[in-house]
Amino acid sequence: MNRGIRWVGYGIALAAVAFAVVLASRFGSDPGLVDSPLIGRSAPQFDLAPLEGGDPVSLADLDGNIVLVNFFASWCLQCRNEHDALTSTADAFADQGVTLVQISYQESPPNSISYLETAGRSEHAYYLADPGSRTAIGYGVFGIPETFFIDEQGIIVGKIIGESDAFTLGATIDAIKRGETPGQSVTGDTQQRPDQ
Amino acid sequence: MLSLLGSTGMVVALVGAGLLVARGVGTARSGRATNLAGAARLLVSGAVAAMAALVVALLTDDFSLVYTANHHSSLTPFPFDVATAWAALEGSIVLWGLVLAGYTWFVFRRYRRSPDSLGAAALAVMGGVALFFFGLMVTVANPFEVCVEAMEAGCAASSPWPFATVDTPGNGPGPNPLLQNHFMMAIHPPVLYLGYVGMTVPFAYAIGALALGVPGPEWLRRSHRSTLVAWSFLTAGILLGGWWAYEVLSWGGYWAWDPVENASLMPWLVATAFLHSGIVQQRRGMLQAWNFILVISTFSLTILGTFLTRSGTINSVHSFTQSAIGPALLGFLMLTLVGSFVLFSTRADLVASSPRMGSFVSREGTFLINNLLLSVYAFIVLIGTTYPLVLEAFTGTQVGVGEPFFNRLAVPLSFMLLLVMGFGPVTPWGTTGPELVWRRVRNPAVVGLAAGVLVALAVSRNGWVVLSITLGVFVLATLAGLLVEQVGRRTAKTGETVVDATRQVVTGDGAFWGGQLSHAGVVLIAIGIAFAANLGTHAQVEMRPGESTTFEGYTLTYESPFQQTPPGKTVVGARLTVTRGDRTVGIVEPSWNFFGAQSGVGTPDVLHRPGGDLYFTLDDLPEDAGDPVSISLDTSPMIWVLWLGGLVTVLGGFLAMRARRTERRVAEERPTVDV
């Protein structure tokens, strides 16, 4: 009986130490951050109409290009910050087989359109509406801004969570051209719609 | 000035705690009486001063304090400005320290009445815990740092030195919007802390008993009252939290198995087991090992809960922001667990010397089963809450564990507990045959099943609803039967009226009947949950102004959107009229609240009705007043039974503090070692 009690006591103490070590190892890591399972998989297809309406643009249309899929909205502060970088990247790489597709997330098209009027557009980029958030769901979007990099074969090889800048975008595109898989990187926070 | 007062208070309390430890240990070991009054007084006065400084700073909008600058706003109305004292991390530790000082004072007063080694040792342990928490305050979680570099709304840099050059910002951002939405913010945390922190007392006595090598029920007897008080407050705190979530969160949910909610449930489960199991040791001397394990686990789980809330290792609605407090709490948790259980193991011979249980068909047996069920329940909640963390640490795989998992296991366990609740109180102590139990249980079983059949025919055939009524009525019937039996016996003996006899029976054994009242309360909670969770309905409607729709026999008419600006926030919502037949039942205004620059918070509106609540959530408010508004509708049938049950459970706990009449005659403690 005594022996049993002793074992129980020491056993719990030991388990507690092991538990503490495990807990301690999680310090500093963001518990909310999820590794995207899409890296290395075929990019989900989409077939979306531009914000103003018109013929839909599908991912298959852009086959053979490196496609940047960026989810944005006017109520997203980091999206506004990175907008110029995205636009300039779209222009700079336009003749190198790189296409930017910006998809409006959780926002009505009129709001996105008026935002883009002040923020500016690239002639070489597409600005699409995502009714019912089907594409956002397909890409596993947790918050914005999120930017996905799709290579020439249609495989997702990179993802940036948070605000990006021209340098990061360019370096990632170069890496993809060399056939590398940049993977997922977190540059900052993402946002949710403010009224939720 | 307030920074100086607060900082001094913290340091004074720290010194008091240290003295308490040193002198308490000295007293316990040597047997020589030392005056612990000074140490206790220092601790309490320091804690009070710290809290007072914080509250005054908030009430007077003193933004020179970093805490006020970062968490308070001059626009925040009463009582939320006072509640800001515990809305953020550093302030919550101050509250913890204050409550701990209060409990320590009560332990001290008991010691003063009859000083002995056990009391001194218990005080030393309480002082040790206070040493840790005030140590936290003085080092990593200092709310009295002054602002040395102000921003527009908040503080950019701070210093712990009260005499540093102060740069006072003009205003602060105010507390988190979710914490300004409901007056419960002023009540729920203090009540919850009165529960959490109170568990330190039985723990302190247990460690004292182990350290001194004093076995037996003495440590239990002395701490029993504190355990009851703490348990009652913890129960109340959890229920108030659930009610708050229900009134404020947008889906009629009062419990979501959120990690921080679980962090409060785990110690509650183990504390309940401890409360029951302690009775066995006090009456029969059995289950001593269980009691030590249970009380150490209860206290450790309160620390684990604190850790999970504040360390940033688990994502939760309730999380405080991450800080260096995480490693400190983890270290303390380790010290507590390892130290206590190693001490426990070294005293194994002491702990083991308790009489063996004769038969399972006895009150002791049912308590043992109760221990097992509650411990497994707590274990389930623990692994469910921490498994994603552990798995990610080992393999990197991310999994989610949520409501479906917990409900799947908790619901059957809860029903098993209800069943034991029916059998336990009618099973006599010692090894008497099962015939008495059968005689006391057979009629209630019939009544319970009959009630179940009635409900199945008249209300709903949902399995959980029917089961909750069947078992619930069974428990209530066994309780009633027991009361009738005892009152009958008494009237036969004394010839009193039934009313008098009942009063005598109940007050004669307040501990038992208070407990039974709590059981009745738990039955009501179970029934309330079963009905609300299983018979609720949901709909989503879109209405233009003037349009009506029907839902569950009510007619809802969307009148118009509205906007209000009470101090500190902007409220935007939709106004609806609810009618039944030709009678207007009420006007509801589900809304969104926007606080300053921060994002909005959905605020539902609830219509409380006897049959159940009607719950309105605003999903979409269009920009044009003429466009349709989108509203979610939910019903929570009979949910008031839940809240009533909670009230009854807590009342039972407080009632149980009345000692048995026989025990009151032996009111003074038996000293263990003369001082």
Place this chain on the structure above:
Amino acid sequence: MSERLRNILTVALLLVLATVLIALVATNPTAADRVESIGERIKCPVCQGESIANSPSQMARDMMALVEERVDDGAGDDEIIDELLFSYSGAVLLDPPARGPTLVLWIAPVAALVLGAGVIFWWRGHPGGGPGTDDVPVRSRARRLAPLLVLGGAFAVIVVVAGFFLQEREGPASGVANLAGQDLTEVSNETMEAVIAANVDHPQVDGMRLALAERYYETGDFRSAFPHYLAVAESPNAADPEAVTALIRLGWMAWEGNGEAGTALDLLDEALAIDSGSDTARYLKAQVLWCGAGDAAGAAELLQAVLGDPELADDSRELIQSDLDAIRSGDSCR
């Protein structure tokens, strides 16, 4: 009445009531809402721990709309959840699956209960210090029971550990072998795409590719079908019949879709190299030769050979015969 009679009556009454109760509950007419129950297993990605069924946020409602649509499509519960996990990973599952690394969570509580009960029984039976009751018959009963319970608990623990190590890969990736055995008509295109994409090296993936490609082909979605046919045709693992089918389809698409006679002939020749007796390949090649390459003689020769196949279906025979007649009489291509 005597105690015994009373007991009998009470037990009888209890049994009657219990039976009635169980009967009533078992015939509960209200069915659970499937969309709701699926939604309660998925965590809303933009909320803190709420399920998409319970969260009022727009994203949650959009996801519930998607779930509802998929349910209407006829998709199964697990399939719909797998599709969401494909995009979001297992982190949005609120209900840990009973396999792989989360098997522990299913077993551990039961194991704890069983082990706990076993330990209690064992300790009660085990003689301890102090004035206990030496109730011999009870003790031996408990002693007999206890090892059983402890064994049961140990077994459960072993299952747990084994489950952890024998974990299958999560989500749709764990699909190919399973899906191959199932009735594929229940599985959606998206799921198959997902499984294929995650299992490019799996030996059985070609069969799945072909099945998916055939689906696309049937619905006229040649663009989606094309890469899969190509993959099957080029795959070293593909079985002969699979490769032949793929090549034939590719040839057909090259000819009918793009009018590329040369490419079509190459592909069909490849198919015939594998299976020289393939009627479909020969017939198609004849078509291409006749209409595209202007080689009526070659076409006629092939069609003649096809007619020589004793297993040719009657209506096909009629069609081929009429074509052959047309060629012989010098008609231009139809």
